[in-house]
Amino acid sequence: MSPDLFNFYDSIDSLLARISCSLRDSNSETKEISNDSLLELESLFGQALLGRALNLVYNKTPIKLYRTTNGTGQLFEVHGSKLDVVYQIYPGVNFCTCESFRYWVLQQQHQPTCKHVLATQLALPLGRLTEITIKDKAYVELKADLIRARFRSLQPSNASAGEGSSKH
Template structure:
């Protein structure tokens, strides 16, 4: 099975999650995800969600910006980054994404991307409104 097919299945599994899913449904969902992702990756993503580390910034013009507080730093996640490469579901600024997903292709995603995708479906993101000046300041701190 190709990487893009695996990602399509993972996307479909994640899309099936709803905030009010019952325990039986979620048990089945975790089993399906375990077919494509490691236990460590799933547990690390769920831990980030439990620690309320997925932050969703909502701009007044409708754009959304995600950041995840990792174990050593804050990382920016782009869950719907338009890419000509079908082998990437999203993009994260963490070193694990660069190495494990982009270079060695040993993983489909990093824990920050998975946490963002799951937190969004489960409605567990910490939501914060942000204006243009705050967003510019956030980008300046993050990318300079």
């Protein structure tokens, strides 16, 4: 990874940390990102990506944060554009299984992330998510299900054997 790319991601992390601090220190009941911070976010992510991420944050279907009782295990669930599609995002990990991430981030290297990852990074400091406490065993099972689903999605479909494809 080039030094310029490291600096770019450091800028993103720094801005998100500043936004989190300012929202945490805010005395207001309703948490809102300042206009200056919105302009900075737009300069880093572009208006379209930022707008799509904010739509997810303020969507009727809340972003869920599953957290173990001791707080060490965390996993976000974000609904995709199609409501039957849900993406699991680990905090602090810039990765999503959506098509946009695969194409625009990994292949084209045109965007630093996708709307699902950015939405999770904004939802937490804005308090726009549903937190669900789960037992450690349930968290391990969630992770195992996620890994199994990813492996299944990598397998070539076997239509000649009569297997149907399933949505993940």
